[in-house]
Amino acid sequence: MNRMLFGALALGAALAAHPVLAQKTVLNIGMASADAGKLDPHLSATTPDKALFNFMFNGLVRFKPGSMNPETIEPDLAEKWTSSEDGKTWNFSIRRGVQCHHNYGEITSADIVYSLQRAADPKRSGFSSDFKDFDKVEAVDANTVRITLKNAVPSLLGLLTNYHGGNIVCKKAAEEMGENFVKKPIGTGPFMFGQYAPKESVTLVAHKGYFRGAPKLERIVYRYIPSDASRDLAYTSGEIDMLYGKGEQVWVERMRKLDNTIVDVFEPAEMAVLYLNTKMKPLDDIRVRQALGHALNINEVVQFKGAAVARAAKSVVPIGYLGFTDDVPLLKHDPARAKALLAEAGYPNGLTVKAIHTSLPGMLSTIQVVQQQWRRSGINLDLEIVEHATFHAEIRKDKSAIVQYQAARFPIADTYLTQFFHSSAIVGTPTAVTNFTHCNDADAEIVAARSEPDPVKQKALWKTAQQKLMTKVCALPIYENMLVWARRANFDFGIKLEGSLNLGPVVNELSHFK
């Protein structure tokens, strides 16, 4: 009997020690980027960075993992909360015993106050405009935070999720490290920063003291592989277990044919929009902007991407967002009209427009389709193609006449309209966010809608805002692309993945290899 027991134990030990037979605890992810951007959740809005923050940070509240429906918002670092009747004063009870990564101590009200003030500070955050209606954030006691608003915000809880400025950073670490925080970001999430190899990877390690329980995975190796083909090869050769997919039907169909592979197509659909700089020549002439719109064939772009992953955009706010309307003057594809408008504007022989563009394959292929459509109407789009992180830096310096930006935001019209079309968000200004157009025509409606208590009137204001922006041709919405990732079938997220506002799959303490 003893001999049998010994034998069984020896076999078990041998199996556990064997690299193949032991349960895999390292998740290798392939991301479409040449390198990390800024590894600070309050500074970076790039898809590759946001997908990584998803594993490392908590908010006061969170979307139910795998969902991005605002109705599913649930407690995260805050256990519970109350709000005043006018919606201007909110009290949050902070969960006790939550540990910051790398022994930076237990999270308290002071951390939450610091983090939200940091997120609201334009010098330390790229999302400060989201918090401009915040009057005060204060610690009532060690475990209670009070937020006082100047005006009621359409969805305060949305701002406090683990997304953009809502990600909570640990005060002691952020203060100690200052600008070096980007080299070792400290949060409270299930995985913590381990190592960064430039242009190669970021390694995250399990946060054993995570308040929801120790993660089942030991490590996540987040590898930067910008080439689609190289990423696909890395997957098929077994180097990586999960990868950022090419948002095209051809890719989805091919990956679905592979053994032991699941393709996840999930929300949010990132909306690709061409933002037109209305202050830069020749786009300062509305006839030129209208010509660009008429020369654009949205249906052809959707056909190019594939119906399984893309749908035509209908407005400057994505479909399905609270406040979205398709009752807007969308310019119809009409190359003859485009040529006539160009001639009217003084360009009978066509014109050249310069634009800075990312080398990210999915976006680059879209702009090349658009480039050819415009060429048919005599518009030469001269592209300066740069690496994705450089693209983000350059377009924020107001250097590009046209910016193709693909994004998803908290699903409410206000966030999109404020960040992309309010005058306070104009790039190159101290409060800049992502208003590349310089349009300010809908400022009044955007501001009024924020504090409008009547939902019907609020929607009407958002509708007017969209109509004004589309009439002035501040931007040309193109299409909405669902997120596409593929993974090994034996890798289980531990949740049902239907949506992820951080644009990457949810990998948390429950995720594991079967």
Added chain:
Amino acid sequence: MSRGAAIAAPRRGFVHALRELRRAFNTNITSWIGLGVFLAIVLFAVLAPVIAPFDPYEQHIIDRLKGPDATYWFGTDAFGRDILSRLLHGARYSLVIGSVATVSAMIIGSAIGIVSGYVGGRVDLAVMQVMDVLMSFPSLIMGLMIVAVLGPSMGNLIFAIALTAIAPFARIARAPTIVIKQRDFIEACRALGFSDLRIMVVHILPNVMAEILVLGTLWLATSIRVEASLSFIGLGLKPPIPSWGGMVREGFEVILDSAWLSIFPSLAILLIIFALNMLGDGLRDAVDPKLRGGE
């Protein structure tokens, strides 16, 4: 009779050099194959607007990633553009960039080499040390550095490639110049009061021309390869211009689904480089006295 004609006997002269070259060249069949293929590619490139079945920029989204068939002989790319048409038009860019860069390098490099060898002394030492530094960088790395700094454009590509090729031309022109300048007929030229410029252009250049032409042929292949390599790594011509290296790169993104996107432009690069190398090797053999058993 001019003073120049009186001392013409020792120099080979352009016509004589070319005649000698042609005689030796005629004996080498691979050179003729190389020349034939190269001229055929040049012809296709020149006639591209006439013979290409489609506009190389026109996208046929519905026909994207189609394999070779009766309509699209070489298939279509991810945007539904005809690969054959893009290859034909791409040849024009490859040849223009390659030849302009090579000819520029040939003129500048030869001038530097002849002057350096003729003047000699410290000037020669300094110039050759600079050339050594230039030659220490592999041509692709040098091209990559320059284009990365200046930005990708046709002009910058030509400049970058030309700069990498100047040093080899300078060296190939300098060595025979040092030998020739010590010969009697050059001494005679000096005695007759010819200017240094005249001696270098009229009496030395024709005697080193054959070697420079051979190197030019071989460097044309290198220039085309460097342009293709820079385009492959994204530092070449901007999209949608159909450069061969850029086409291989675009095809690489879908190589698992549609290998022909990369195969045809790769074959085109292979073919032209083979042709130019065969041509260059033949020319080299023709001008090499050891190989032709002369002198």
